[in-house]
Amino acid sequence: xxxxxxxxxxxxxxxxxxxxxxxxxxxxxxxxxxxxxxxxxxxxxxxxxxxxxxxxxxxxxxxxxxxxxxxxxxxxxxxxxxxxxxxxx
Amino acid sequence: xxxxxxxxxxxxxxxxxxxxxxxxxxxxxxxxxxxxxxxxxxxxxxxxxxxxxxxxxxxxxxxxxxxxxxxxxxxxxxxxxxxxxxxxxxxxxxxxxxxxxxxxxxxxxxxxxxxxxxxxxxxxxxxxxxxxxxxxxxxxxxxxxxxxxxxxxxxxxxxxxxxxxxxxxxxxxxxxxxxxxxxxxxxxxxxxxxxxxxxxxxxxxxxxxxxxxxxxxxxxxxxxxxxxxxxxxxxxxxxxxxxxxxxxxxxxxxxxxxxxxxxxxxxxxxxxxxxxxxxxxxxxxxxxxxxxxxxxxxxxxxxxxxxxxxxxxxxxxxxxxxxxxxxxxxxxxxxxxxxxxxxxxxxxxxxxxxxxxxxxxxxxxxxxxxxxxxxxxxxxxxxxxxxxxxxxxxxxxxxxxxxxxxxxxxxxxxxxxxxxxxxxxxxxxxxxxxxxxxxxxxxxxxxxxxxxxxxxxxxxxxxxxxxxxxxxxxxxxxxxxxxxxxxxxxxxxxxxxxxxxxxxxxxxxxxxxxxxxxxxxxxxxxxxxxxxxxxxxxxxxxxxxxxxxxxxxxxxxxxxxxxxxxxxxxxxxxxx
Numbered sequence: 001x002x003x004x005x006x007x008x009x010x011x012x013x014x015x016x017x018x019x020x021x022x023x024x025x026x027x028x029x030x031x032x033x034x035x036x037x038x039x040x041x042x043x044x045x046x047x048x049x050x051x052x053x054x055x056x057x058x059x060x061x062x063x064x065x066x067x068x069x070x071x072x073x074x075x076x077x078x079x080x081x082x083x084x085x086x087x088x089x
Numbered sequence: 090x091x092x093x094x095x096x097x098x099x100x101x102x103x104x105x106x107x108x109x110x111x112x113x114x115x116x117x118x119x120x121x122x123x124x125x126x127x128x129x130x131x132x133x134x135x136x137x138x139x140x141x142x143x144x145x146x147x148x149x150x151x152x153x154x155x156x157x158x159x160x161x162x163x164x165x166x167x168x169x170x171x172x173x174x175x176x177x178x179x180x181x182x183x184x185x186x187x188x189x190x191x192x193x194x195x196x197x198x199x200x201x202x203x204x205x206x207x208x209x210x211x212x213x214x215x216x217x218x219x220x221x222x223x224x225x226x227x228x229x230x231x232x233x234x235x236x237x238x239x240x241x242x243x244x245x246x247x248x249x250x251x252x253x254x255x256x257x258x259x260x261x262x263x264x265x266x267x268x269x270x271x272x273x274x275x276x277x278x279x280x281x282x283x284x285x286x287x288x289x290x291x292x293x294x295x296x297x298x299x300x301x302x303x304x305x306x307x308x309x310x311x312x313x314x315x316x317x318x319x320x321x322x323x324x325x326x327x328x329x330x331x332x333x334x335x336x337x338x339x340x341x342x343x344x345x346x347x348x349x350x351x352x353x354x355x356x357x358x359x360x361x362x363x364x365x366x367x368x369x370x371x372x373x374x375x376x377x378x379x380x381x382x383x384x385x386x387x388x389x390x391x392x393x394x395x396x397x398x399x400x401x402x403x404x405x406x407x408x409x410x411x412x413x414x415x416x417x418x419x420x421x422x423x424x425x426x427x428x429x430x431x432x433x434x435x436x437x438x439x440x441x442x443x444x445x446x447x448x449x450x451x452x453x454x455x456x457x458x459x460x461x462x463x464x465x466x467x468x469x470x471x472x473x474x475x476x477x478x479x480x481x482x483x484x485x486x487x488x489x490x491x492x493x494x495x496x497x498x499x500x501x502x503x504x505x506x507x508x509x510x511x512x513x514x515x516x517x518x519x520x521x522x523x524x525x526x527x528x529x530x531x532x533x534x535x536x537x538x539x540x541x542x543x544x545x546x547x548x549x550x551x552x553x554x555x556x557x558x559x560x561x562x563x564x565x566x567x568x569x570x571x572x573x574x575x576x577x578x579x580x581x582x583x584x585x586x587x588x589x590x591x592x593x594x595x596x597x598x599x600x601x602x603x604x605x606x607x608x609x610x611x612x613x614x615x616x617x618x619x620x621x622x623x624x625x626x627x628x629x630x631x632x633x634x635x636x637x638x639x640x641x642x643x644x645x646x647x648x649x650x651x652x653x654x655x656x657x658x659x660x661x662x663x664x665x
Contacts, residue, residue, distance in 0.1 A: 030295075034294075045171060060252075
């Protein structure tokens with residue numbers, strides 16, 4: 001009887017300790033999860049800002065301006081366009 | 090008990106008999122009071138203490154939800170919300186050295202005098218600056234000035250600026266839609282922040298989730314039918330034309346002829362939604378949807394279509410328009426130039442008012458009404474755009490002959506520009522009226538059949554004649570593509586009578602062999618000398634259509650060399 005009680009006591013102590021450790025583990029993991037989620041949100045925000053920046057740089061008005069002013073590009077007139085007929089091949 | 094016993098033991102001989110029980114009773118009563126109080130606090134009035142307790146370890150956190158983006162048809166963002174900071178103070182609680190204030194003014198990019206004025210504004214809460222970039226806010230916080238705080242908020246940015254502003258609209262305080270699509274689609278775009286209750290530790294870190302109070306609902310993205318490239322093109326050309334013709338306003342709509350999607354919708358004057366501090370409401374109107382005008386001759390093809398449908402005329406039927414006037418009752422209709430005998434085709438090509446009126450008068454009003462109504466005139470567009478108007482088409486019963494005659498060439502009826510563009514889809518297709526939409530469709534959309542296919546093809550041919558030499562709009566031609574369209578030059582109605590101010594318009598589509606785009610151009614009050622639709626609106630159509638078809642990679646259906654440089658004289662002046 002005493003033996004059994006001792007075994008049960010040992011089991012109880014073991015359980016109690018493992019509860020404490022797992023609880024601690026859970027907290028640590030949770031804190032980590034929180035940190036990662038905060039990071040994810042921050043990246044999300046940054047992604048939005050980068051998209052905004054990209055679309056601002058890629059505005060047709062800006063591209064056209066650079067093409068015309070800096071690169072001196074222009075549309076060819078009708079007389080300078082040769083149409084290749086693909087259907088007769 | 091011991092205390093009581095001791096007292097009795099020492100003092101018993103001198104004390105009155107009732108003293109001990111009295112004291113005992115009193116002490117017991119006090120204990121009972123304590124017990125009652127603690128029971129009361131534990132079970133009945135426990136809110137305060139519980140709150141105090143939980144405030145030591147529990148926090149309700151807001152889970153932010155951002156507003157959905159608005160995208161164009163290729164997924165490029167047109168409107169994005171991004172978190173920013175609002176810097177605010179209670180002026181009386183600010184403690185700062187002059188040096189700190191200077192640094193603050195520099196960080197916020199405010200003139201020091203403005204900052205001083207804000208700090209002197211009284212004892213109320215004051216925003217120093219809103220929508221500050223997070224880095225700037227961090228810099229301000231690093232200055233460590235007492236009484237300067239920041240709050241999170243969202244700000245919406247529109248990379249397209251003034252090019253897209255009329256379609257998108259904008260959001261106001263709290264990122265809630267106020268105009269345009271932002272307003273119309275508030276429920277879809279808007280996010281609802283969630284909340285959760287957590288346990289924090291001594292250092293303020295969250296250690297456990299207790300409950301989810303409310304799940305956040307993120308705003309959803311919205312894909313519009315707009316093609317940013319075409320939108321920019323439309324806006325640029327429209328702006329140039331309005332400035333060239335010294336006009337009051339203008340509008341341009343590009344529809345996909347196969348789906349009814351609005352690919353571009355430009356208005357002038359415009360405004361920049363990113364900076365609205367000094368914008369008058371006048372500039373914010375999306376005129377193409379919210380303003381109506383009398384369409385003028387752009388309506389003639391529908392009169393002709395009604396007559397063809399009724400079997401009253403054939404495209405080759407000859408109508409005598411001599412002597413260029415037609416008197417109905419007390420009113421007289423004029424042609425600007427006398428033409429004599431014209432076929433029905435030529436009535437459209439040369440845009441003869443008398444011809445169109447004669448054809449209209451051969452029809453029962455109900456027939457004409459049903460064709461106009463079938464083409465969507467007088468009925469709402471159901472675009473879902475706030476403030477959209479439906480135009481006016483009076484019931485056929487109330488038409489007098491003169492009204493029927495003037496309606497034949499687009500007076501006494503009013504439309505908005507998108508409605509007019511949509512109506513032309515019946516000629517661009519084989520008689521189908523495509524439903525217009527601002528939202529992206531995945532494939533061709535069928536519309537209700539309005540005209541017989543032969544009628545639609547016959548009118549399409551007439552519209553092609555109108556842009557060829559001898560028609561009213563040779564300037565609408567596009568090198569390499571067959572185009573079709575109709576000019577309109579309408580006197581404006583002011584205070585019930587027609588004045589010498591005009592609305593010049595052109596509506597057309599291309600390529601004629603398999604129409605892809607319908608474009609409607611409207612220039613309001615051109616005052617640069619020219620006012621005919623053929624010389625004001627048609628060139629805009631031509632340049633937008635040519636570039637748009639090239640951008641979309643639509644195969645050419647006419648030889649590149651077929652185009653004749655439109656000679657000024659080749660153009661036929663149209664009726665007004």
